[in-house]
Amino acid sequence: MKILSRKSSTLVEYCFCIRGLISRNYVDKTPAFLNFVFRSRSSVKRLCISPWAYIAPGTLAESKLAAACFTRPAAETWVDPVGCPVDNDLPEVEVPNPNNPGTPGDGGTNPNPGTPGDTETPGDTGTPNDGSGGDTPGDGSGSTGGTSYIYNLVDNPCLSGMVDAIVNSDITFKANETLQSIFGWSGHFNIKFMESTKLADDVMGNAQATRILYDADGKITDMDVTVLLNVKNLPGASREYIAMVIAHESVHAYLNYQGYSYNTNQHDLMLSQYLDVIALYLVDNYNTPVQDAYSLAMGGLYTAFQNSINNQTWAALEERYKNKLPNLNDRSRILADYETGYKGSKCK
């Protein structure tokens, strides 16, 4: 495998041209890192990413590719999002195959059984480009997939940037299990972020595992998750609010990965076990005040415990979060402030 590349003078702009025999496991990473998809190892390939794509500092992608980067050439020779610059004179650099790092070993527990709920057309995730901008996750027909990981297919610049930011900063669901470690490196577990104009006004986003494969032992081996973001409403909200929605939907994806696809109310689980994940993400990444962060994290969880809640359960939660969780009135006000963009930072 050989890689020819050029790099800008800063860490945030790259253009790669790749040719040679490259293992398919290597290059086609999430478009949050590299905006191209690599399909075959059977013939010579020559690819380029758009110049505005970037590799997050400290990621594996960066550490593997940084050594193959070069000083940025004159702009006119490389600012071409489609074609590669003339690169015959570039030195060739051998890039090792990371051997699919971070592949989750198994699909986690599988609680199974099923009870009623809401379901839409599954719409399989096929190639990353199918159905982009639509409201169903694409039909996947004809696609044999297999090399997709985390796809950001959102067109709206504000939302797209937020998805990138969250993917790059990563979300830790629990020790050693993050958005990137589960969905970022394995072709077996894929997540696709898309925007939608058809979600109801009060629905800011949703997540659906459009494809879950169980083996004969009932273990989850593969999964495609599609996250839809409401492009009508979200861009007017603050970045903190949008981040909360994306994190919330990512937790849904994670719960599917954990096997909670059937009768479990995922919002119950989220409220009892993952409120901290969302709230602390906001605190750590947006310096959101703790009470605001927990109020935001509660957004979308008002129906949690609808069937099973009792005073004892709620009392236990209040005891656990104590001063972090304002009362309902204050929470609602805080949530509305961030939703309208009155509080927090503007999304550009």
Place this chain on the structure above:
Amino acid sequence: MKMKTLITLLAIFSSSVSFGQKNIEFPSFEKFYSNFGENLRYPSGLQDEWPSTITLMKINFTGNGDVQSISLSDSAFPQFVHLMEKMKEKLDFNSIYQDIKAKQKDVKQVLIPIHIDYEKIDVWKSSISSEDFKKLYVFNGKPISGKYFLYPNIYYKYVAGRVNE
């Protein structure tokens, strides 16, 4: 095909259903199975109809292990046949050949049972019809005959989950 033979073949098939993805006897199976799952996307036509798929993949090898032809038995839906046409490029058949060659030197034809159940949570669970079984060992209208090697089966339950808001 005589009923006795059919029952024997079905017995072999059903006994192999419990293999899961690991198989000590066939070292390449795990990778093949994993690769198959990674690339499996039920075609939209099949998603609309939500059927199970149960079929046999027949692979003819040349003497040096190259794939001469791949076909599916008549129980496979046309959309699934089309899907396999695309998927086959991504599957490593040569390692299967090596697995089999280690066991039986002169085998050139291999059968891989494929069984996929489809479920859309809360909406639909597919099942296999008797008609599927009738066609399971029939290729282009003719019952299978000759010498074959039966490779471990591929089983997946293919589930479309709920929309969570």
